[in-house]
Amino acid sequence: MRKRIVVNIAELTHKHKISLRELSRISKVRHAALSELANGKRESINFSHIVRIAEALHIEDIREIIDLVDDKEEG
Template sequence: MGKSIVVNISELTAKHKISMRELSRISRVRHAALSELANGKRESINFSHIVRIAEALDIQDIREIIDLVDTTEKEL
């Protein structure tokens, strides 16, 4: 069993009733970068993006943005 990091962009936009495009505008993070984070397509996370998202949505706890989850290895 392993761990992976999940970025909760979709949940945040739904909770705050804004589009990803609006989050991009208010956080000054490119829409493409937000989309890649939301879809698990990024291999690394830019900490400045996390800070900008937190500031834009007035988030005090980073765990609202990112989460560490258990993953199961796929069987071959």
Template sequence: MGKRIVVNIADLAKKHKISMRELSRLSLVRHAALSELANGKRESINFSHIIRIAEALNIEDIREIIDLVDSNEKQ
């Protein structure tokens, strides 16, 4: 059983009461890239995207954005 990284973007957008499009605008990360991260469709994570998301949402702890879970666990 392996581990995988989950990016909690959709939950964060909901928590901060903004749309994914608004998050895209604030973070300067393409909407398509945010959607792929949120849906686990990306093979790799661009950490400059994570930093820009954190800055856009005033997040200090990266663990609010990414999580490490068992690979068989649902998002």
């Protein structure tokens, strides 16, 4: 089975009690890009976005931001 990377935007905004707009503002990542990441609509991940999210939320462990999961759309 293939794997895919998931960005845990919804969990992060809930955990840090901020909106997607606020995360966009403090991370300097476009709201549309965060929304696409949150909804699994992006084909690729810009790792500079991941770094900016980590810095904005003071996250030390990238595993809080991304997960590797089984791709359910295969087959």
